[in-house]
Amino acid sequence: MNKERNLKFGRETISVQQARERLLPYIKPIQTEQVPLVLAFGRRMAQTIYAAHPVPHFRRSGVDGYAVRAVDIAAASAIHPVELEVVEHIPCGTIPLKRVGAGEASRIMTGAPVPDGADAVVMLEMTQTQEDGQHAADPTVLRGSGKKVWIKKALQSGNNLTPVAGEISQGELLLSEGTWIGAGVAAILATFGCGDVAVYRKPRVAIFSTGSELLDVTMELEPGRIRNSNSYMLAAQVEAAGGIPVIMPALSDHADQVQAALIQAFESADCVITTGGVSVGDYDVLVEVFGSWQGTLLFNKVAMRPGSPTSAAVWQDKLLFALSGNPGASFVGFELFVRPALESMQGHQQPCCEAATAFLDVDYDKGSAYPRYVRGTTRIENGCLWVRPAGADKSSIMVSIKDADCLIQLPAGGSGFRRGELVAIQMLVNR
Ligand SMILES: Nc1nc2c(c(=O)[nH]1)N[C@H]1C(S)=C(S)[C@@H](COP(=O)(O)OP(=O)(O)OC[C@H]3O[C@@H](n4cnc5c(N)ncnc54)[C@H](O)[C@@H]3O)O[C@H]1N2
Ligand code: MOO
Numbered sequence: 001m002n003k004e005r006n007l008k009f010g011r012e013t014i015s016v017q018q019a020r021e022r023l024l025p026y027i028k029p030i031q032t033e034q035v036p037l038v039l040a041f042g043r044r045m046a047q048t049i050y051a052a053h054p055v056p057h058f059r060r061s062g063v064d065g066y067a068v069r070a071v072d073i074a075a076a077s078a079i080h081p082v083e084l085e086v087v088e089h090i091p092c093g094t095i096p097l098k099r100v101g102a103g104e105a106s107r108i109m110t111g112a113p114v115p116d117g118a119d120a121v122v123m124l125e126m127t128q129t130q131e132d133g134q135h136a137a138d139p140t141v142l143r144g145s146g147k148k149v150w151i152k153k154a155l156q157s158g159n160n161l162t163p164v165a166g167e168i169s170q171g172e173l174l175l176s177e178g179t180w181i182g183a184g185v186a187a188i189l190a191t192f193g194c195g196d197v198a199v200y201r202k203p204r205v206a207i208f209s210t211g212s213e214l215l216d217v218t219m220e221l222e223p224g225r226i227r228n229s230n231s232y233m234l235a236a237q238v239e240a241a242g243g244i245p246v247i248m249p250a251l252s253d254h255a256d257q258v259q260a261a262l263i264q265a266f267e268s269a270d271c272v273i274t275t276g277g278v279s280v281g282d283y284d285v286l287v288e289v290f291g292s293w294q295g296t297l298l299f300n301k302v303a304m305r306p307g308s309p310t311s312a313a314v315w316q317d318k319l320l321f322a323l324s325g326n327p328g329a330s331f332v333g334f335e336l337f338v339r340p341a342l343e344s345m346q347g348h349q350q351p352c353c354e355a356a357t358a359f360l361d362v363d364y365d366k367g368s369a370y371p372r373y374v375r376g377t378t379r380i381e382n383g384c385l386w387v388r389p390a391g392a393d394k395s396s397i398m399v400s401i402k403d404a405d406c407l408i409q410l411p412a413g414g415s416g417f418r419r420g421e422l423v424a425i426q427m428l429v430n431r
């Protein structure tokens, strides 16, 4: 066997876990940048946020009603309402000027500061005033003080108000570095006045496809040729993982030219992906490239189906992922290796999400020498999660990828799996 064939066939098979471990030393947080809050959605925090003030920072009424002293209305009921004198009206955004004393109440709106002296707020519906019936027509009728209100319900001290720091204490750790900025995080950042946010820069990912059968997306079909779908599929995956995809021009068939093109791409890319050309075929150019790779080859065979020829290498501390050409294998290879790497670069602390379990919805008869990662579709029935293959799950099949919301992780060996068995699944962001 000549040297070249040795390279193609003499591959050391390692597990998915071992492959991830080999990648780890090269996955480093990317630079950070300040962006306006509205442009930070979907990015990851590059700063830690502690509460600069308590929330709420004033005792906040939870209802529209009357701020009272609970002790004054302890005997109140619908039959025996307790009469109080209204001393003030407190809309939201104002500061109460009067203390609520014995026998007194202040009319207050939801979200307004509860006045000193008061320790509960009675809902409007549990009260009655002389003007009830008029105020719908004239909302200013009750604005002043010196009116009476009758309270028809007793309350405990603290009812219907949130104390200072009832939600968040000053100094509390709110958002750790690496937190993904979604709706809830955006609300916290806005609450604490973070108009600009430090986030990790989006990694630029160059995507190359290989193979002289490939036509560009706008080209007419020709006999024996297909359109390049993997580059666009991978670009969508890169974007979903927070990166900036850059679809690169077609590579030539010559290993030295391919190596030069890849190395050049690293000048502006944080990471490079190739698809195709990693198996044992005559024209599998990446194999040849890795035979004379000027950087480090990390692995070139992983115990997994699909995508066993998935390879990875390093060029000057940056990662090159060489995914299989078969669309299913390319998709899965990205999810297992590239997505976690891109997310780690953006500060994600646990990018390899833990598997959940689901009941298998159909028999799955194929055993496998390697663990399988089957594209799956989940459904919930009576509160239980069921999963079935998204469609034909051969590595060469592209059309079922769109229906996958998870990868079903089937262990190696055995003669298949029966409907109703519990299987591990890894959720995807694919739909
Ligand atoms: N004799 C063997 N043959 C194969 C083996 C093996 O071990 N021995 N492994 C099989 C496995 S497993 C896989 S996976 C594939 C890997 O193939 P490559 O990574 O070398 O990819 P190509 O040969 O370039 O293409 C395979 C297939 O995918 C289509 N393809 C490639 N690029 C694209 C693209 N950008 N968009 C759409 N489709 C693409 C290509 O036309 C081929 O049909 O090898 C098996 N063979
Ligand atoms: O490694 Mo493959 O199983 O055809 O994708």
Ligand SMILES: [Mg+2]
Pocket (backbone or CB within 6 Å): 276, 277, 278, 279, 280, 281, 283, 284, 325
């Ligand atoms: Mg091939």
